[in-house]
Amino acid sequence: MNTSTPPRLPVGARIRELADRLWNAVAAGDEYTATDIVLRALDDGIDPESVLLDVIATVQGRAGEEWAANRISVAQEHAATSINERAVAALALHPTARQMPYRGRITVACVDGEWHALPARLVAEVLKLRGWQVDYLGAQVPAPHLISHLHTTQADAVALSSSIATRLPAAHAAITACQAVGVPVLVGGAAFGPDGRYARLLGAQAWAPDARAAADRLAAGPLPRPRGDHQQMDDLPHLADQEYTMVARSSDSLVRTVLLALEDAFPAMRGYDDMQRERTAEDLAHIVEFLATALYVGDEGLFTWFITWTARILQARGVPVQSLPPALNLFARELKDFPRASRTLHRGIEALATDHPTAGTPA
Known part of the structure; x- marks a missing residue:
């Protein structure tokens, strides 16, 4: 009878297996199993840095991807982060990490x-x-x-x-x-x-x-x-035009104005409940934040990236992307006296039309 120890998996395969096991524990909300997986890996001689970056960080990245795809909720993503943080804390106290x-x-x-x-x-x-x-x-x-x-x-x-x-x-x-x-x-x-x-x-x-x-x-x-x-x-010499400062300071009033006007521009909003209206206001606030940041760094590409990313997130959640172009047009109307802001908003509308051809179609 063969009583020899089975051959160990190569290190790369062991790391992938650990990441899969840790993900299963994190996804189940099982912090005790998650911590045990990390500590046993260290006991078995896996390099602590690899456990941190190739196992825990990989699992955290997967949690973000699952949230973006609407396969886990915000609460589940936060729970996953908390478990990973506890796993990091446990690793930091292990003798091999000192x-x-x-x-x-x-x-x-x-x-x-x-x-x-x-x-x-x-x-x-x-x-x-x-x-x-x-x-x-x-x-x-x-x-x-x-x-x-x-x-x-x-x-x-x-x-x-x-x-x-x-x-x-x-x-x-x-x-x-x-x-x-x-x-x-x-x-x-x-x-x-x-x-x-x-x-x-x-x-x-x-x-x-x-x-x-x-x-x-x-x-x-x-x-x-x-x-x-x-x-x-x-x-950032372009900040001399004060557009960033003016947009950032007027964020709340911009959101209120556009939220009120959006019902006429996007009739589907009239059927929204209070929670949907609150989420819409949050989305509009994020648009202003990213617009202001794009003005700060002088990069329209930052805003177009955010808008197309937002459209993908909305699609994953079954929210109509058609609401975005009317909102951007309304912001552009309010900021018509700000050349960089207006140009950036129109670049966002163009990016949506390219990435999501149906975005301009009324719901």
Whole structure:
């Protein structure tokens, strides 16, 4: 009788199997099984960094994809995030994840208004594994609190995270504030664009597409020291036209005006219940937020990306995409005296017509 131990799967296959098992536990809301899967993987010799980035982060990404496809609810996505956060915390306490700091000190934080903290937490834990002393400040850190912290810690660099592009103005303020006290900034997260274009635009010393790349960049050598004479307006001279400021400040009144006018432009709205009206108002507020952000960074493509993404999300939820062009036209009417805003809104309408040819068809 053969009593030898069965051959182990290759590491890549083991990682994929772990990710599948963790997803099943997370999808079932079973935090105890999820944590056990992570700890057993570490006991079995799987590299902690791989567990963080190839297992937990992969499962978190899948949760986002499932939400976008309307296969799980917002509550389920939040529950999945909470379970993954507990799995990260359990990993951080495992003996194989404990490293004595020897490289230097890094502050990791989310920009003000950014609630998606798990990406930043993953960066923090990877940096700890790589030998850094890390001050992890968590979600939504106002710039003044971040600067106060830097004054007391003498950090070598700040790693700033943001997942949502509407936080870019706040990110710019934080970057500039850190640089003003002489601390270089590395940024990451989906908000900065897939190629880091907004990181460069906002003057960050470095950008990384993911936690592994962030750790590699910091290990490669010190970030460039900030220029002492840097001014925020130097990066974005187009802000002199005040369109961003005016649109951002008038957001509430714009949403109210367009919501009232949308019933005539989109008759199907007349049958909406209170909850549907509330959701419509939220969608209109998001449109204004992304319009303002596109004006801030001077990139119409950011707005067209958001509008076509929104159309796909609405379709997945059975909401008529036909409501979007009338809303954009109404915003354009209200902002007719703002050339960049009007042009950006019309680019959004054109993008919808290309990606969703039926969007302009009355419901």
